[in-house]
Amino acid sequence: MASLLPFLWVVTFLCADLTEGVTITSTDQTTVTRAQGEKVRLPCTFTLAPADEGTFEIEWNILEPKEGEVIIYNTDRVYDQYRMMGRVQFVDQNPASGDASIDVLNLKLEDTGTYQCKVKKLPGVQTQRIQLTVLEKPAKTICHIEGSQEIGTDLTLKCKSQEGSPVISYSWTRTTGSQELPATALLNAVTGDLLVKNASQAYSGTYTCLSRNKVGIEECSVLLTVTPPIDRAGTIAGAVIGTLLALSLLAFLIFCCYKKRREKKYEKEVHHDIREDVPPPKSRASTARSYIGSNRSSLGSMSPSNMDGFTKTQYNKVPSEDFERTPPQNQYFDPPKVAAPNLSRMGAIPVMIPAQSKDGSIV
Incomplete structure (x- = not known):
């Protein structure tokens, strides 16, 4: 057991050198809250030990709610083609000098999460986590x-x-x-x-x-503005009266419109109406028939004593049916005169014949 003590001291010393290689000094701020649209600075400062002689690298990642890279510095080159491209940058143009802090511009609500800064220069490696919360202002x-x-x-x-x-x-x-x-x-x-x-x-x-x-x-x-109570009864009465007046005015306007419309409709009907006050004149065909019929009846009742001064239609000149259908214009029957003695011998009886107009109608 005593022979193992020197070996344990050597292992402990080597481990101490490894853990004390890179040291992150910005450990006082672990939570940050900012408003949407603002800028936030996530701190990450560090120191290197003489034993750290390997490749130098700084890596920023987001762990929650969705893991992914944010920005990386490796061998004097910056890689920022990730989820926050164009909105994230290192505060120091040479992060290897001891400041690996970053600025995030134009914050969005989805930027909320847990961010991790990892500084690595072999054999030393150190990390730091910061919780960022982005809120919207009222x-x-x-x-x-x-x-x-x-x-x-x-x-x-x-x-x-x-x-x-x-x-x-x-x-x-x-x-x-x-x-x-x-x-x-x-x-x-x-x-x-x-x-x-x-x-x-x-x-x-x-x-x-x-x-x-x-x-x-x-x-x-x-x-x-606190005011005295309003006279509600007067207000209600005024509202009722105003409503009744408005309804009355509306009814009057409707009545006037209706009356005006009726008058226009009546004038239109009178203007287009066909007057039938005077009956149309009888056709010449019907006049001819009535004339022939009247002469025939008159001839049958004539006597020799009253035939003077009266005329009679010759039977051989009675209009035919064609004549009745299309009577000639301005043509009238002119029966020959017969002397009274001849009418007496023929057995005619004298009668009175009513006067007729030129178109053959009885006057």
Whole structure:
């Protein structure tokens, strides 16, 4: 056992030299929180020992949530064609001088993760891990009042950020007047609601809400004006009367439009209507038939004593059917005159014949 002691001392000394070769000195910062769009510096400083004579290399990796390379320095050359290409760089242009820190520009939410800096110069190797958290600042914060702003009522001042990483907390301050919140005000820092009970005119003023998280703060304001109660009965009566007047006016306009439309429709119908007040004249064919029939009946009732001055149609000149269908224009029957003694011998009986117009109709 005593013979093994010198050997154990030699092994311990060699191990001490190996572990004490490269020493990382920036171990005081292990977590970093930044806002989206900002720049962050991840520290990694180191010292080398005389025993470190091998190849020098610096390697930055992301371990969680998805493992991958970030940037590498090896034999005086930088390799940055990885996931953060164009957004990551070494702080010192010569990282071998003892500063392997990097800057990450234009941070994104997906940059959140665990980063590792590894400094290697054989036989020494050292690593350091830093947790980076990227958050979104509160944004689009909106303030408004919910409830009636009348004396004696309960109302709520509401505040809400539409964007921003949790956890967001809210606070209210009064920026006018006494700059103190009402004694009856109750704040909910999680929802951003400020409940004001039994409001009075002394509570009137401008109130400002602050929404904040670990990386930013935003504010919005609202004006509270507490007024005396409104005469609701008069308001309702006025609203009813106004509604009735509006309906009456609307009905009158509809009636006028309807009446105007009816008048236009009537004028249009009268304009296109065919008047039938006077019956059309009889055709010449029917006139000829009536004329022949009347003469025949007249001849049958004539007597010799009353034939003077009257005319008779010659039977051989009675119009045919063709003549009845197409009577000639401006042509009238002109029967020859027969003396009264001859009519008497023929056995005719004199009768009165009504006068006729030129077109053959009875007058």
